[in-house]
Amino acid sequence: MTAQTMAAPRTARNKHSVGPLASKTRGMATLDLLVLRCTDIRATRSFYELVGVAFVLEQHGGGPDHFAAALDEVTFEMYPATPTRPPEPGLRIGVRVDDEEAIVDALVSAGHLPRHASGPVSFVDPDERIVAISGRP
Numbered sequence: 001m002t003a004q005t006m007a008a009p010r011t012a013r014n015k016h017s018v019g020p021l022a023s024k025t026r027g028m029a030t031l032d033l034l035v036l037r038c039t040d041i042r043a044t045r046s047f048y049e050l051v052g053v054a055f056v057l058e059q060h061g062g063g064p065d066h067f068a069a070a071l072d073e074v075t076f077e078m079y080p081a082t083p084t085r086p087p088e089p090g091l092r093i094g095v096r097v098d099d100e101e102a103i104v105d106a107l108v109s110a111g112h113l114p115r116h117a118s119g120p121v122s123f124v125d126p127d128e129r130i131v132a133i134s135g136r137p
Contacts (some may be wrong), residue, residue, distance in 0.1 A: 017066065023082070033077070034093075036078045036079070036091075037078075037079055037080050037085050038087060044126045048125070050106045052103060055067035055078070058077075064080055066079040066080070069135055090129070093132070096136050098135070098136055107123050
């Protein structure tokens with residue numbers, strides 16, 4: 001990275017914008033798979049079910065049992081962590097929900113405390129990934 005690149009001015013961003021990059025990449029690629037590795041896959045499944053994700057148990061060939069869900073066009077899967085495939089602590093995931101207040105209340109009622117940060121209300125899943133909850137426009 002050059003000093004000129006590092007010194008480029010930042011543009012104003014809304015909560016889902018990536019500035020000038022958004023217009024250059026729109027339509028070129030879409031996310032279709034998100035895989036999380038989980039220390040306690042059942043605890044992680046319970047957390048994301050509170051967020052409104054409905055999982056099914058899957059197993060492919062000789063692979064491990066795992067949970068999968070369809071979120072619009074994205075397949076969201078959770079696999080057990082292994083020594084060579086550990087969890088991803090610090091990963092930030094944004095989730096849009098129909099009833100933000102109800103989801104936040106459900107998470108708080110289950111003992112998950114919101115993080116203090118600007119932007120959407122965020123929680124930490126069992127493997128310390130940051131999950132930002134926002135309502136649908």
